[in-house]
Amino acid sequence: MDTELARTFLAVVTSGNFISAADRLHVSQSTVSMRIHSLEDQLGCMLFVRNKAGTALTSAGRQFQRHAATLVRTMEQARHDIGIPEGFxxxxxxxxxxxxxxxxxxxxxxxxxxxxxxxxxxxxxxxxxxxxxxxxxxxxxxxxxxxxxxxxxxxxxxxxxxxxxxxxxxxxxxxxxxxxxxxxxxxxxxxxxxxxxxxxxxxxxxxxxxxxxxxxxxxxxxxxxxxxxxxxxxxxxxxxxxxxxxxxxxxxxxxxxxxxxxxxxxxxxxxxxxxxxxxxxxxxxxxxxxxxxxxxxxxxx
The missing domain is CATH 3.40.190.290 (D-Maltodextrin-Binding Protein; domain 2)
Structure with a gap:
């Protein structure tokens, strides 16, 4: 799974809606929507309920939240551990x-x-x-x-x-x-x-x-x-x-x-x-x- 999808998912959870998540990630709202759709297709379930007030996590979304956070942290740690600092x-x-x-x-x-x-x-x-x-x-x-x-x-x-x-x-x-x-x-x-x-x-x-x-x-x-x-x-x-x-x-x-x-x-x-x-x-x-x-x-x- 692309960690960018998990990162986008967490941004929507934190922001409460797609518009604020797009601003946080410096991408368009359509990009956020496309990433979430792609993630839902890969997982085979809906992660958010969309309404006028914003978005709310489904039961599957709440379960995936913990895995998404672990996935992002693991990738960040790996990048930190194996990355070669500039000049070396x-x-x-x-x-x-x-x-x-x-x-x-x-x-x-x-x-x-x-x-x-x-x-x-x-x-x-x-x-x-x-x-x-x-x-x-x-x-x-x-x-x-x-x-x-x-x-x-x-x-x-x-x-x-x-x-x-x-x-x-x-x-x-x-x-x-x-x-x-x-x-x-x-x-x-x-x-x-x-x-x-x-x-x-x-x-x-x-x-x-x-x-x-x-x-x-x-x-x-x-x-x-x-x-x-x-x-x-x-x-x-x-x-x-x-x-x-x-x-x-x-x-x-x-x-x-x-x-x-x-x-x-x-x-x-x-x-x-x-x-x-x-x-x-x-x-x-x-x-x-x-x-x-x-x-x-x-x-x-």
Whole structure:
């Protein structure tokens, strides 16, 4: 169905008559009438009752109104998603966990912008289920996440190891969840390892599914929580946060996911820029391996 017919139908509904709809659409009244007749022929029913007062929706018209609105919105969204902005030769949609934008993909945005200035970038954030669905449907070109799912036609490549450490605003913080602890949902693997290391841990007073939110709460109100070392490093240097001595550290791989069929040249440039940032990062501190070993020993993991 031509979306212009659906748009004309909605204009008549909003305006209340064909004349006002024609003015709104900047076409003649006969054009509006012709479009509505064509739409009614395609649907096989009358959509409007015409009288001296204007037009009124029939029962079929009221049912079609919802579908017409969805059709127009879908087309507008598609035009927005796949349209190439003026001055660019292509677009790249990248979606990832919000925590991976911090101190990683924000740098990547600048690097890829310098390497491929002719490409327009659309940046999105979400959790693994939404990101994977976007990749499967083709709405997202490249996804960066912690726990991807294997799907036909998608390639998964590990970028780096994320290291979650327990930090606290208390310099004498204990190596286990205490009062003021914020539980951050870093995914099912973290949940299993966390439970293994802290079997007596009950329900936290505050749990969040976005690391940034948990970190801001700890900085503002005090407390502790597990966060990526790369993100809390500036706060460790200024002593706003302290790494809790003796607490287990958890390793969590970060992956890039992209379709096997696609713009290989563009994808290669984007992923190479990510690798450059990974390779430029400093090495792990000496006590990191020992802390991770402690985590593995928890409950035999």
């Amino acid at each position: 030769s292509g677009t790249l949609v990248v979606g990832c966990r919000i925590g991976l934008w911090e101190e990683f993909l924000l740098q990547w945005l600048q690097l890829i912008g310098e390497a491929r200035p002719e490409i327009s970038i659309r940046a999105e954030s979400g959790h693994e289920p939404e990101l994977m669905q976007g990749l499967i449907e083709g709405r997202i070109d490249i996804g960066v996440m912690y726990t991807p799912q294997v799907r036909p036609g998608l390639k998964i490549e590990q970028l780096f190891e994320e290291h979650l450490i327990l930090v606290s605003t208390d310099p004498e913080g204990k190596p286990e969840p205490r009062s003021g602890y914020v539980y951050v949902d870093w995914g099912p693997e973290f949940y299993a390892r966390h439970n293994a290391c802290f079997p007596n841990f009950g329900s936290p007073p505050l749990s969040v599914n976005i690391g940034w939110l948990g970190l801001q709460h700890v900085l503002e109100n005090g407390g502790s929580g597990y966060f990526p070392r790369r993100i809390v490093m500036p706060h460790l240097k200024t002593r706003r946060l302290n790494q809790v001595s003796g607490a287990p550290e958890f390793s969590m791989p970060a992956y890039v996911v992209y379709p096997l069929e696609g713009d290989r040249d563009l994808f290669a440039s984007a992923i190479e820029a990510m690798r450059q940032i990974v390779h430029s990062k400093p090495k792990r501190p000496p006590n990191a391996k020992r802390a991770e070993t402690t985590a593995r020993r928890c409950r035999g993991i």
